[in-house]
Amino acid sequence: MQWLDGLIQGVLLGGLYAQYALGMALMFGVMRIVNLTHGDLMILLALIGISLSSALGIGPWMVLVLLVPLAAAIGWLLQRAVLNKVVSEDPLPSLIATFGLSVALQNAMLQVWSADTRSLPGGGIEQASWQIGSIYIGVLPVIVLVAAICLTGGLSQLMSHTRFGRALRASAADVEAAAMTGVNPKTVYALATAIAVGVLGFAAVFQGLRSTVAPADGAAQLIYAFEAVIIGGMGSVWGAFLGAMVLGISQSIGFRIDPGFGILAGHLVFLLVLAVRPQGIFGRN
Amino acid sequence: MTPILSTKGLTAFYGDFQALFGVDVEIAPGETVALIGANGAGKSTFLRSIMGLIRVKPEMIQLDGRPVGGEPPHRIVSGGVAIVPEGRRLFAGMTVEENLRVAIDNASGRDGTWTLDRVFSLFPILKEKRREPAQRLSGGQQQMVSIGRALLNQPRLLLCDEISLGLAPRVIREIYEIMPEISEAGTAVVLVEQDVSLAKQASDRLYCMLEGRITLTGRSGEISRDQIAAAYFGGSDAVA
Numbered sequence: 001m002q003w004l005d006g007l008i009q010g011v012l013l014g015g016l017y018a019q020y021a022l023g024m025a026l027m028f029g030v031m032r033i034v035n036l037t038h039g040d041l042m043i044l045l046a047l048i049g050i051s052l053s054s055a056l057g058i059g060p061w062m063v064l065v066l067l068v069p070l071a072a073a074i075g076w077l078l079q080r081a082v083l084n085k086v087v088s089e090d091p092l093p094s095l096i097a098t099f100g101l102s103v104a105l106q107n108a109m110l111q112v113w114s115a116d117t118r119s120l121p122g123g124g125i126e127q128a129s130w131q132i133g134s135i136y137i138g139v140l141p142v143i144v145l146v147a148a149i150c151l152t153g154g155l156s157q158l159m160s161h162t163r164f165g166r167a168l169r170a171s172a173a174d175v176e177a178a179a180m181t182g183v184n185p186k187t188v189y190a191l192a193t194a195i196a197v198g199v200l201g202f203a204a205v206f207q208g209l210r211s212t213v214a215p216a217d218g219a220a221q222l223i224y225a226f227e228a229v230i231i232g233g234m235g236s237v238w239g240a241f242l243g244a245m246v247l248g249i250s251q252s253i254g255f256r257i258d259p260g261f262g263i264l265a266g267h268l269v270f271l272l273v274l275a276v277r278p279q280g281i282f283g284r285n
Numbered sequence: 286m287t288p289i290l291s292t293k294g295l296t297a298f299y300g301d302f303q304a305l306f307g308v309d310v311e312i313a314p315g316e317t318v319a320l321i322g323a324n325g326a327g328k329s330t331f332l333r334s335i336m337g338l339i340r341v342k343p344e345m346i347q348l349d350g351r352p353v354g355g356e357p358p359h360r361i362v363s364g365g366v367a368i369v370p371e372g373r374r375l376f377a378g379m380t381v382e383e384n385l386r387v388a389i390d391n392a393s394g395r396d397g398t399w400t401l402d403r404v405f406s407l408f409p410i411l412k413e414k415r416r417e418p419a420q421r422l423s424g425g426q427q428q429m430v431s432i433g434r435a436l437l438n439q440p441r442l443l444l445c446d447e448i449s450l451g452l453a454p455r456v457i458r459e460i461y462e463i464m465p466e467i468s469e470a471g472t473a474v475v476l477v478e479q480d481v482s483l484a485k486q487a488s489d490r491l492y493c494m495l496e497g498r499i500t501l502t503g504r505s506g507e508i509s510r511d512q513i514a515a516a517y518f519g520g521s522d523a524v525a
Contacts (some may be wrong), residue, residue: 173376
């Protein structure tokens with residue numbers, strides 16, 4: 001029974017990781033940018049959300065409504081002002097730029113919010129759960145998982161069936177050919193990053209509800225996103241989702257083997273995938 | 286009549302290396318012009334400059350008399366130019382129809398001369414394969430997708446970069462058979478070709494390039510093989 005519980009809690013945990021990983025997979029798939037500010041942006045959004053919540057006296061869902069458009073705007077601006085200038089065949093300039101941004105962002109957050117850990121008050125939803133037999137299933141983790149499925153499915157549909165999605169995939173396949181077919185890559189990139197960071201708006205609210213956030217927490221979240229994307233196969237959104245599930249389940253099962261082994265179990269599975277199947281479980285060669 | 290495209294003293298560089306030395310070319314609306322020359326003569330550089338992939342001065346390239354040199358590719362496309370790039374450059378991972386739809390989505394703001402159905406009637410095999418991933422098609426079929434994609438940008442000027450390269454003679458013939466239909470639609474065409482007799486046959490006028498310069502120009506029917514040979518390989522000052 002405890003293994004079934006581990007599996008279920010792992011899938012639910014994977015829901016949150018999927019929300020981190022989605023944007024990273026999108027940005028890598030389209031622009032070959034490994035965005036090292038990904039985790040810090042999520043923390044930044046969570047802190048903004050917590051401040052909004054206390055300043056305006058609003059609940060978490062209202063915070064979500066305000067935060068997602070703000071996140072998308074931040075993403076758009078980030079791409080327009082910084083990343084469009086460093087995106088190229090060479091992955092190094094964008095790595096250096098996002099690394100520098102990450103350091104600057106962490107210090108800026110320390111300045112504004114101090115090193116205290118904070119969380120987003122959820123009005124009881126964070127403790128609510130259903131009991132099925134001897135297994136407890138949290139209401140919030142289920143909402144997180146459903147949101148992750150909807151976001152992944154929505155993004156996948158967007159990429160398959162819309163004009164923007166076609167422009168995105170064309171730019172990912174051959175950006176010069178896309179430009180010669182009339183696509184403006186800079187606009188496509190700006191929208192892609194807006195979506196990627198917009199999704200982090202969801203992740204930020206859920207992270208704030210589920211546990212605590214502090215300015216230096218971004219790096220760990222970045223690693224989870226990165227591992228999920230690698231496990232699943234770089235550049236595919238459902239791959240990132242399933243990679244997040246594998247990571248969540250590995251950690252959750254690991255915790256049940258030994259409480260100190262959980263996070264490490266996730267890393268070991270990641271390393272195993274990297275060694276055995278470097279293109280990712282669902283990636284094509 | 287204002288030429289649809291003119292280049293004036295076009296020079297282009299890759300870093301310190303100069304690839305074009307003052308190229309003057311004029312294309313009138315609706316005409317088909319061939320551009321021939323050996324490997325490395327600067328033909329592809331010429332097309333890349335027009336498409337905005339190489340930085341050049343604005344006045345060096347004019348569309349309808351308007352300076353456009355150095356504008357980004359998507360602006361050139363919306364100005365009515367489309368290209369069938371060398372090596373086809375289809376979007377891998379996308380179906381034939383999706384490849385074509387990218388062009389429809391981003392067509393220049395002109396009338397819809399070219400529709401998906403019209404491209405499918407030009408190349409019936411593409412209709413059959415519309416749901417297949419583009420990279421799974423044969424070379425000739427991929428070339429058809431690439432041409433269809435360029436046409437669906439609704440160009441008034443179509444640039445074709447080595448569309449016969451690597452294809453079987455039968456397929457080349459099949460592709461060149463549709464050229465008259467493109468011209469009848471009022472589209473001007475620039476054919477960059479290595480195959481000189483094919484280029485001569487299919488064009489109204491012809492330019493020959495050598496080491497980044499135009500060495501010969503004239504009406505395709507009036508230029509002799511000897512003139513072309515001299516202009517193609519250098520050694521004499523051939524101007525028709």
